[in-house]
Structures are given as structure tokens and as C-alpha cells.
Amino acid sequence: MDDTVISKIPLFHSMEEKELARIFSELNISEIHFKKDVLLALQDEPCNRLIILLTGSVKAEMIDPSGRMIKVEDIFAPNPLAILFLFGQNSRFPVQVTTREEVSALVIPKQSVLKMLHMHQTLLKNYLDISAEFASRLSQKLNFMSFRTIRQKLAMYILKLSKEMKSDVVKLDKAKSALAEYFGVSRPSLERELTKMQHDGLIITERKTIEIKDKTGLIRLIHL
Amino acid sequence: MDDTVISKIPLFHSMEEKELARIFSELNISEIHFKKDVLLALQDEPCNRLIILLTGSVKAEMIDPSGRMIKVEDIFAPNPLAILFLFGQNSRFPVQVTTREEVSALVIPKQSVLKMLHMHQTLLKNYLDISAEFASRLSQKLNFMSFRTIRQKLAMYILKLSKEMKSDVVKLDKAKSALAEYFGVSRPSLERELTKMQHDGLIITERKTIEIKDKTGLIRLIHL
DNA sequence: GTTGATCTGTCACAAATGTTACACTTTGAA
DNA sequence: TTCAAAGTGTAACATTTGTGACAGATCAAC
Numbered sequence: 001m002d003d004t005v006i007s008k009i010p011l012f013h014s015m016e017e018k019e020l021a022r023i024f025s026e027l028n029i030s031e032i033h034f035k036k037d038v039l040l041a042l043q044d045e046p047c048n049r050l051i052i053l054l055t056g057s058v059k060a061e062m063i064d065p066s067g068r069m070i071k072v073e074d075i076f077a078p079n080p081l082a083i084l085f086l087f088g089q090n091s092r093f094p095v096q097v098t099t100r101e102e103v104s105a106l107v108i109p110k111q112s113v114l115k116m117l118h119m120h121q122t123l124l125k126n127y128l129d130i131s132a133e134f135a136s137r138l139s140q141k142l143n144f145m146s147f148r149t150i151r152q153k154l155a156m157y158i159l160k161l162s163k164e165m166k167s168d169v170v171k172l173d174k175a176k177s178a179l180a181e182y183f184g185v186s187r188p189s190l191e192r193e194l195t196k197m198q199h200d201g202l203i204i205t206e207r208k209t210i211e212i213k214d215k216t217g218l219i220r221l222i223h224l
Numbered sequence: 225m226d227d228t229v230i231s232k233i234p235l236f237h238s239m240e241e242k243e244l245a246r247i248f249s250e251l252n253i254s255e256i257h258f259k260k261d262v263l264l265a266l267q268d269e270p271c272n273r274l275i276i277l278l279t280g281s282v283k284a285e286m287i288d289p290s291g292r293m294i295k296v297e298d299i300f301a302p303n304p305l306a307i308l309f310l311f312g313q314n315s316r317f318p319v320q321v322t323t324r325e326e327v328s329a330l331v332i333p334k335q336s337v338l339k340m341l342h343m344h345q346t347l348l349k350n351y352l353d354i355s356a357e358f359a360s361r362l363s364q365k366l367n368f369m370s371f372r373t374i375r376q377k378l379a380m381y382i383l384k385l386s387k388e389m390k391s392d393v394v395k396l397d398k399a400k401s402a403l404a405e406y407f408g409v410s411r412p413s414l415e416r417e418l419t420k421m422q423h424d425g426l427i428i429t430e431r432k433t434i435e436i437k438d439k440t441g442l443i444r445l446i447h448l
Numbered sequence: 449g450t451t452g453a454t455c456t457g458t459c460a461c462a463a464a465t466g467t468t469a470c471a472c473t474t475t476g477a478a
Numbered sequence: 479t480t481c482a483a484a485g486t487g488t489a490a491c492a493t494t495t496g497t498g499a500c501a502g503a504t505c506a507a508c
Contacts, residue, residue, distance in 0.1 A: 062367070084363070087349070088356030094363055114352075118345045125311070125338060131355060132312030138362050139308075139318055143286070145369040146408050148496085149464070177485060184370050189465050191487060207474090207486075372466085373494070401455060410496050415457060417495095431456075431504090 043096040053077035056103035060095040155221040267320040277301035280327030284319040
């Protein structure tokens, strides 16, 4: 196992090599290699191990009652899988996970995770921080979904980006088609709304660049 | 502080009185009483303490950029507030929290929470379990939101309830108006869809009871 | 019981969104 | 460079959903 890879894993952030070595020797942690298109976890399978990607990436898919796949999320190294769902009464993988390429990953049984967290305060802090970041993204997405119209979601999204970048000219962080998917709307509908907003003098949009022309107008949009 | 109240707090589940006593004496934990309509936490205020309701209830509201309130969730004793967001890089309350009645609550600074979790493995396990339950509910709601039509959301919801209750006759766990809000749709639209589904012979609905007449049809609905 | 508040069922109409289709642009790999 | 794949911009039309309004049903407190 490569030390430079280990040191990039968020869960082991700012931990000393010695400590890490002790953890790895004392606990039941294995590094496993997977080929492409291998099933790492079944949907609804009990979630009894933490999987941390070292290299490569996987896709997460949901299966609906009739067996068809529906939604996808991609996860890349060095991130963990399903860290939010590892514990809990009856914890199960909410999605099916398949490798998109060759993957190496750390696999740590739930019990060992618990021991590990109990042993090292830094590790515990890291774990809690990572969980919180995931939860925060989840909750933020839920907020977007709960705005009624595409216009409102867009206004909110653009204002948020503008605030983060401290500029009235915003570069989208996703492709528009990806943004449409993130919002849960169809791509043409999103384009149409952008065009309308440009006609209304709120923004000027071209490809991935959006320039805010009437910030007050955008803010007003959000309330009705 | 009342011991019977403490023992009902999920975070302290299956812990011995002795241990609890030690925790409370060693750490910086205070019980605070609040009157009605007191602000417990501001939106975007740094989240630097865990608040656990002992008695009473609070409401959580979001404020949008123009200052208007929008969404509400109610939280009752003995549940904790914002447990998912306590840690993380730049952790802030995602909502504003106000008491709905007289409330007593435990307030534990973030640092003390960390110490506490490090000291007691049972406590740590409880904390992780509770977090996972919250995350699971959050993610489940996100799934519902991502179904396109009301019909699909309903089909999914009814099938889920039916599976849980192991019966084809389902009693709704929320009022229909609450269900509409949960789905993020208007109440009349939800009613209309229920009526249509009855016309189509999929279900028979009356008040809070829904009887499944054509399970296959419901399943088919979900895919397209 | 009576009463006021909340929930339910329904409607006609307006608004928002999805669908399908097509042409054009950009990007990245061979 | 060339080509295929992915992304973008736009349009007409169908479908879904929201809105506002109303009346009756239910429930909880008095």
C-alpha cells in the first residue's frame, strides 16, 4: 500500500505515520483490488463495512421496484462510500455500487471502524467532519429541490455562486445538462428559463458564463 | 435535572447511571430553560454546540435572501437539533430555530461533545446511529423529490408503506395536506392525482386509508 | 352539544414543465 | 486533421401542476 495515497485520504488527514501504522496493524483493514464493472455493494444490502476508494471511481445506481436502474452518482478516490449510512438501526446501502474502472479500496468492517474512532480522537474528528460535509451537501440539494419553479432554483443557484466567487460574472461549475439533472428538470426547460431571464434583463448568459445584470430582480424572484 | 428524562434521550441510551454521572460532572454540560418564542439558533450562525431537547418542542425555519421565512420543520423532545451539522469545516445552522412553547434543553459545547464521544464507546455508537437515522431520512426524502410526477411519488410512497405494513390496505402516517407538503406539491394537485388513480382502478382511497387494487400497475407507473 | 379550526374533496382556469425534434458548436481522442 | 461524442440553443405541442375558490367533514376545546 502506498503511503502517499494513504496520506491523501481525508479520514486520515493530519495523522502521524506511527499512529496510522498502529491502526493498520491492530485492526482488520484490508486493501482490495477490483476490476472494471464489478459490483461493490448491492442496494439494500446491510451496510456493515466502510469502503474508501484509493484509486479509480465507482458509480452509484438506484434500482426501483421493477428492477430498472434510475439514478446515478459518481464517486472518485480518495472518497469513502456511504459514510453517512454505515451506522443506524438497520443500515443498508441506499444504492447499488459498481466500479467504473479498475479500483483499489480500503475495506474496514463496521466494528473495526467503531474501534478505530474510539481509539484516536483525530480520526474521530475527521470522521465527524466528513460526515457533516456530506450531510450538508445533501441538505443543500434538498433546498434547491424544494423551490417551486425552475426560475427560482436558478436565481438561488446563481446568487449562491456569485456570492462564493465574489463576482457578478459567474462561471457554472457544471455543464448545463448536468445542472438540469441536479435540479431534476429537463434540459430544454432549463435553457428556456435562462433565455427568458435574459429577455427580462436579469442576466446575460452564454455557454457556461452567466453575468448578473439585476441582482435585486433575482432576489425578488425567490419570493413568489 | 430529572433522571427519567435523561434516560429517555436517545444519545444516552443503554448507558449506566454511573457513567452518565461522570460525564455530567467532568464535562461542560448545562441544562437551560427557555420561554416560548425564544430564538435558540440563528440561520448561518456557527454551529458550535449540541442542543438536546428535554421537554417541549421547537420550530426550524429557513430565511431566504430577502428575509422572508419559508420552510418549517418541527422538532420535539427528546430529540437533538442539527446533530448532522455540528461538525464539518465551516459548520453552520442551516435553519433558524425558535421555541414553540416552554422548553428545557441540554446544551453541550462542540468540544465537550468530542471529548464525550471519545470517552465512551456506547455514547459514540449512539451518536453515530442517531446521525445515520437522520441522514437516512434526508436521503429518502431526496429520493421522493427526484421522482418527476406526483403520480410516481404517490405510487412509490404507497408501495413503501404497504411493504412496511405488510398489507394492501394502507393507513397514511400523515394528513394528506402534510403529505402534499412533504412531496413539495400543492394539496389540490395531490388530491386530483389520488382521484385519477382511483378512476384508473389502481387504488381505492378514502380519507387516510388507501387500498391497493393493482400493485403491478403501481409498480409499472414508477418507470415512466 | 356548539363552535372554530383544520382537513378533505372538487372544480375551472392559468402557468409551468416535459417531450421530441433538429441544427449547430465544442471537445477530446485517434 | 478528422471524426464521433457530448453539449448547446431553440421551437411547437402535449402534459402536468399550481391557483383560488368553495362546500362539506372531522376534530378538539369549551
